[in-house]
Amino acid sequence: MSGEHVRCAWQFDPAKDVPTAIYLSQLWTYAATVLYPMRAVKHLGFFPRGSIGKYPTRAPTPGEGQLFSVHRRQPVYLRSDEVERVSVAEFERGASLYEVVVAPFTRPVDAEAMKLIARLTPPAARILDLGCGPGTQLLRLARMFPQGEVVGIDLADEMVTIAWRSAQRAGYRNTAFWQAEVTRLPAEFAGKFDVVHCSFAFHHYPDPVGVLREIYRVLVPEGKSFVIDGGTWWANLMAAPFAQMGDPGWVRFYTGSELADLFSRAGFNDFYWEELLPGVGVAVGTK
Numbered sequence: 247m248s249g250e251h252v253r254c255a256w257q258f259d260p261a262k263d264v265p266t267a268i269y270l271s272q273l274w275t276y277a278a279t280v281l282y283p284m285r286a287v288k289h290l291g292f293f294p295r296g297s298i299g300k301y302p303t304r305a306p307t308p309g310e311g312q313l314f315s316v317h318r319r320q321p322v323y324l325r326s327d328e329v330e331r332v333s334v335a336e337f338e339r340g341a342s343l344y345e346v347v348v349a350p351f352t353r354p355v356d357a358e359a360m361k362l363i364a365r366l367t368p369p370a371a372r373i374l375d376l377g378c379g380p381g382t383q384l385l386r387l388a389r390m391f392p393q394g395e396v397v398g399i400d401l402a403d404e405m406v407t408i409a410w411r412s413a414q415r416a417g418y419r420n421t422a423f424w425q426a427e428v429t430r431l432p433a434e435f436a437g438k439f440d441v442v443h444c445s446f447a448f449h450h451y452p453d454p455v456g457v458l459r460e461i462y463r464v465l466v467p468e469g470k471s472f473v474i475d476g477g478t479w480w481a482n483l484m485a486a487p488f489a490q491m492g493d494p495g496w497v498r499f500y501t502g503s504e505l506a507d508l509f510s511r512a513g514f515n516d517f518y519w520e521e522l523l524p525g526v527g528v529a530v531g532t533k
């Protein structure tokens with residue numbers, strides 16, 4: 247662990263936290279009134295699933311197995327002069343509270359996304375979680391794929407530390423953590439991952455094609471990328487003003503067809519998009 251990385255305790259700042267609180271209350275209200283009830287409706291088989299492209303097939307391999315988790319028991323941090331702090335400064339500040347305040351919204355979406363991931367991912371998959379935050383989905387993936395491994399990267403060092411500590415506490419040894427920027431992943435990742443998972447982080451990336459090209463670079467042939475984020479035009483339109491005001495570093499949300507175009511420009515061979523719950527989708531790109 248780098249001796250130089252900065253520790254930030256959260257302190258209330260009305261100028262930043264009031265807009266964020268408004269955004270969060272909008273997310274919670276949407277989750278309580280739409281996402282949870284519609285999950286139950288979907289469970290009963292009544293959810294009209296919107297999709298784009300052909301439903302993907304699972305790569306016929308067992309998966310790349312464990313590698314980084316065997317050799318990297320400690321998180322790998324950037325040197326302070328390598329970090330572009332501005333873009334994730336608010337995530338550093340709010341890292342300790344992030345999971346508590348955001349999980350009520352992401353939990354039902356995660357649950358639906360994980361079902362799709364479980365169907366399309368080989369049992370010993372090596373998975374990269376981009377923008378892993380405090381590790382909510384990363385730990386779930388580590389539990390789902392005990393023969394595989396999950397590597398989490400995040401630019402906010404506080405997030406990396408929190409995710410690593412949670413994995414340690416939970417005893418998940420099939421995990422590893424890096425502080426990294428999504429368009430400059432470690433060189434040793436090239437061609438090493440069966441799956442890249444990216445949950446509610448894609449809307450933060452100013453260069454989405456650059457990120458997808460980087461994802462493509464780190465995937466094995468026929469590897470898959472799962473990008474979970476906003477996804478229908480109406481939900482994006484409704485959420486954008488709140489996100490702009492209260493989500494630090496938000497850039498924009500994309501529809502399924504906009505994502506199809508971005509994936510194709512990054513070189514992906516196949517693309518599939520599905521509305522997981524009203525307004526929220528998953529894009530699956532196959533290399």
Ligand SMILES: C[S@@+](CC[C@H](N)C(=O)[O-])C[C@H]1O[C@@H](n2cnc3c(N)ncnc32)[C@H](O)[C@@H]1O
Nearest residue numbers: 334337377378379400401402427428445446447
């Ligand atoms: C909204 S959080 C999502 C966290 C987690 N995936 C989840 O769904 O709960 C977005 C995360 O992406 C990270 N992030 C934002 N921009 C990034 C970048 N350019 N490179 C790496 N991580 C970034 C932030 O630090 C933050 O932890």
